Amino acid sequence: MDFVVDHLSWFLSLHIMAFTAWMAGTFYLPRLYVYHTQTTPGTAESERFKIMERKLLRQIMTPAMIVTVLVGGMMSSVPGLVDWNSGWWWTKVVCVLGLMGFHGACSKWRRLFAEDRNPHSEKYYRIANEVPTILMVIIVIMIMVRP
Numbered sequence: 338m339d340f341v342v343d344h345l346s347w348f349l350s351l352h353i354m355a356f357t358a359w360m361a362g363t364f365y366l367p368r369l370y371v372y373h374t375q376t377t378p379g380t381a382e383s384e385r386f387k388i389m390e391r392k393l394l395r396q397i398m399t400p401a402m403i404v405t406v407l408v409g410g411m412m413s414s415v416p417g418l419v420d421w422n423s424g425w426w427w428t429k430v431v432c433v434l435g436l437m438g439f440h441g442a443c444s445k446w447r448r449l450f451a452e453d454r455n456p457h458s459e460k461y462y463r464i465a466n467e468v469p470t471i472l473m474v475i476i477v478i479m480i481m482v483r484p
Contacts, residue, residue: 348412355404360473362398363436366390366443367466370450371459378453390447402440406433429479432472439468 373386413419419426442465449455478484 342415345412345415348408352405352408352412355401355408359398359401359405359436359440360469362393362401363440363443363469364466366393366398366447367462367469369393370446370455370457370462371466373450374455374457374459374462383453387451390450394444394447398440398443402437406437409433423483425479425483429476432476432479436469436472436476439465439472 369386369390373383373390376383376386446455446457446462
């Protein structure tokens with residue numbers, strides 16, 4: 338605990354960088370799905386999208402999500418840093434859980450594309466692409482403004 342307190346600025350920096358990387362991937366992956374729906378399964382173009390989606394999810398988004406959650410959890414354990422009775426904190430937690438759920442949905446969609454079994458339309462992914470934006474806006478407001 339003392340180590341976290343003594344190095345809080347470093348942990349906060351790591352948390353912000355990991356969250357930024359996670360969000361960048363979370364914004365981009367559904368956009369790849371939009372484009373992937375426009376391809377014919379089995380074509381070179383479709384196979385290229387499968388590689389891009391897999392690498393983005395596994396090599397960038399998932400590690401960034403794990404670091405975001407672990408470092409955020411460590412920082413929230415610092416006494417006095419979080420008012421556990423405040424509504425802003427629980428709103429942020431719910432939105433982070435929502436982002437994690439969206440991450441899981443993206444993972445499921447990637448598996449379906451990998452198996453050439455995508456059941457959703459281009460419009461579906463265009464709408465889904467808005468979800469992380471809404472959650473991010475709420476999270477940033479909750480942590481910075483603390484209404």
